[in-house]
Amino acid sequence: MATDKSKAKIPLITCNGIALNAPNKTLFENVSLGLNTGDRIGFIGHNGCGKSTFLGILAGTIKPNEGTIAAARVANVSCVEQTLPERLLRLSLHEAVLDALPEDKRGWMDWKVEVMLADTGFDQNQASIRCEDLSGGQITRLMLARALMNEPNLLLLDEPSNHLDLPTLLWLEEFLANWEGTFLVVSHDAAMLDRITNKTWVLRDRQIHSFDLACTSALAAYENLEEAKRARRAAEEKEIRRVEASAKRIAVWGRVYDNEDLSRKAKSMEKQVDRMRDTQTKAVEAYPWNLSISSETLEADRLLVIKDLRVSPVAVEDVTLYEINEAIIAPGDRIALLGANGLGKSSLLKCCWARRKEEFGPVVFHPRCRLAFYDQSLNMLPDHMNLTDAMIATGEILGVHLTQTHCERALITAGFQYNQMVQKVSCLSGGERSRLLLLSLSQGSSHLMLLDEPTNHLDIYGRAELARQLRQFNGGFILVSHDRHFIEETCSRFFTVTKQGLVEVTNAQAAYDLIEASQPKFAPVERAKHTEVRKPDETTPVAEQLSDDQGLERLIELEDLLETDLKRKEKRQSPHLQMKWRQEIDILKSLLGV
Ligand SMILES: Nc1ncnc2c1ncn2[C@@H]1O[C@H](COP(=O)(O)OP(=O)(O)OP(=O)(O)O)[C@@H](O)[C@H]1O
Ligand SMILES: [Mg+2]
Structure with missing residues (x-):
């Protein structure tokens, strides 16, 4: 874990009595806490509980219904964007970083852009690359460079490691570990948080619990608190039952013996029971989500045959990323498709999906193979539709006809709330969106699934559940993921994408070794204290x-x-x-x- 480099702690942001109601549920009740210099906070909580929303409150872009936020004059807050604004796609890397400064402050700042690009691991000759040509990992580094341009002393990051390959993830960890400012990072990656944080906020049941511990220890401490609460509640319940039973018996005696005193006593004991119920320790609400994926085995010797395929980025057909001579996928194959950011793993899955109806050619599926595709960008879900309509529309793409009632039932079983049905897909949290797509895909009982980084937005429990579902999956799947633990838990065949093509190796470690050998090394992070600039x-x-x-x-x-x-x-x-x-x-x- 990173050492605390702060000297005296100075409050940067203080929240008092924050409450917020989203249209369908209450997200926070009476939350009071603060961020001080030297804090390196991991912010965790299950999907949809309000982490991103709370970041918005801290950044001042979302107004709470109740409570106050006070930012110290010394606080200079910067948010690392989750996606690159579309208007930047046509700009060069250099221009996009410069764009982070207010227009009137951009003159003579080229030197600063170059320093920032170097600090975020770019070479000078990459400065002219257009943003739309950057890989996912490079975009994350660009967004970090943009956030740092205003020399913040408090960085807010919302799941920054979601799309990163391992080298970029390690670079980000090193960067944050060396950064001397304060940060709050939302993440579902406990291992990363353990390495870079000294404090944890756990958001649960509309409250934020703060621990001066890194993620794993904080979760254990939180569990202990909950365990103690459960024990306290059980003891209180026992006492309530005892008083209740006594009150009933005394009330009966009062009636039988026509004794006013006893009846009065019984009434006062009933009131005491009500008071005890009102102040009883609250039970922890159950984890709301459920994830299950249905599948079927196709009696066939091959589900997919790829032969002499030239893999190109979807929008640029004349560019060849690599070629595949032959790859055969059989029922039951659990394939990991591995490789660094930007090599063309998603392009291969998209290319297979686009050719799913072709009977001849370089990509041929078994004619009876039911196929499902989890697209990394989650674009298959129409943003403007409500949840049930989106499920029906996604079903149509997969060739499954779903009814409104069926979808409502499936959504409730998966953990969505009834009053969420009318919510637009665009208003879902990242994890909710991911769960909706997984749910929609699983309605078709597919024989083969193409899964492009399906764990990216899932909370810790969701990841574990998806791993369990994939281990039980009867069909086949091709999985792109950078999560080593997840890959090792779920896959049995390992392909690595290299510039020369697809290489199959015998185990996960051999695949990682191959990736590492072909990876350009980032310059180490030496100086991350941006106030030094x-x-x-x-x-x-x-x-x-x-x-x-x-x-x-x-x-x-x-x-x-x-x-x-x-x-x-x-x-x-x-x-x-x-x-x-x-x-x-x-x-x-x-x-x-x-
Ligand atoms: N405009 C809106 N209309 C309806 N519900 C909304 C709206 N904005 C947010 N929500 C709901 O508020 C809840 C909190 O969302 P938020 O994005 O803060 O969750 P999160 O904790 O960041 O989740 P994740 O781990 O999935 O990123 C979600 O249930 C979301 O659907
Ligand atoms: Mg979020």
Whole structure:
């Protein structure tokens, strides 16, 4: 676990009595807690309980129904986006990072973009790549660079590791472990949280419980609290029953012996029972979700044959990512499709799905094979529809006709609430959306499933349940995942995507070794304290326009920048910037006559 590098703790944000009602349920009741400098908080809780919403409250984008949020003047909060805004897709990496600054502050900030890109693991020659051509892992690093441009001292991150391959995940962990600011990170990845946090917030039953412990220990401590609560409640229940029984008996005696005193006593004991019930320790609400996937075995020797397939990104058919000579998938095959971000795993699944109806050609499914596809971007679910309509529409794509009543029943069984049926898909949390797609897919009892990172949004219990379901799955599946534990638990055949094509290896470890051997290494994270970034006056005028004093100040600033950069490891230096700085230094020196 990362060490606490803070000195004196200063409150950055303080919440008092926060309550919030979403349209269909209450998310928070009387939540009071704070974020201080030096806090490295993991924020956990099951799907749909309100973590992302609470981040919105902290960032000031969502207003609570009750309570106050006070941000200290020193607090400079930045949120790491979950998806890259669409308007940035056509910009270059450099432009997209610069875009994070307010328009009037972008002049003379190219140096800062370059420093930020280097800090987030990019090479200088990648700065001109268009954002739409970046891989999932690169986009996460770009979003981090954007968040850091305003030099925050408090970072809010919502499931930043969801789409990352292992090297990028390790890079992110190292980055956060070295970052000297405060952060709050929502994640369902306990192993990652254990490595980088010193505090945990557990959101359960509309309350946030704070522990000065990393995730696994905090969950254990939370369980102990709940266990103690259950025991207290059981003892209180026993006492309530005893008083209740006594009250009944005394009331009977009062009637039988026509004794007013006894009747009065019985009445007062009944009131005591009511008071005891009102103040009784609340029971922990049950985990709301249920996940089950139905399947069938197809009596056939092969479900899918891929032969001489050229795999391309869906939108750019003339680009070849790699070629597959032959791959045969039989019923019962549990295939892991592995490889680094951006190599073309999703492209292969999308290509198979797009050709699902072809009888001849490079991708041929068994004619009776019922196929299901879990698309990583969850685009198969129509955003504008309500839950039942979305299920029916997804069923149609899979060739399954579902009725409204059937869908409602299935949704309730899966854990959605009755009053959620009318909710639009676009308003679902990430995990709820993922659960809705899994539920829709499982209505078809498929023989083969193409699963593209299905665990990304699922909470800890959901992941475990999906693993159990896949182990029991009677059909076959091809699974893309970066979660080693999940892969090892569920798969029996292992394919690695390389630039040369698809390589089958005998076990998971051999696949990881192959991926690691073909992976370009990131520069190590050396300096993540972004407040260290030397910040020239944001409206720095050109050298000729400076007064002598300003010129000297600028000269000192430039020499500092140059010196700091030269102290970095060679790989992390910015020769391009050094050249610029040197040129400016020369001009200033000649102008100032020094
Ligand atoms: N506009 C809305 N209309 C209806 N319900 C909403 C709306 N916005 C959010 N919700 C509901 O509020 C709940 C909390 O959502 P939120 O995204 O905060 O959950 P989360 O804890 O981040 O979940 P996950 O782990 O799946 O990301 C969800 O049940 C969601 O469906
Ligand atoms: Mg969320």
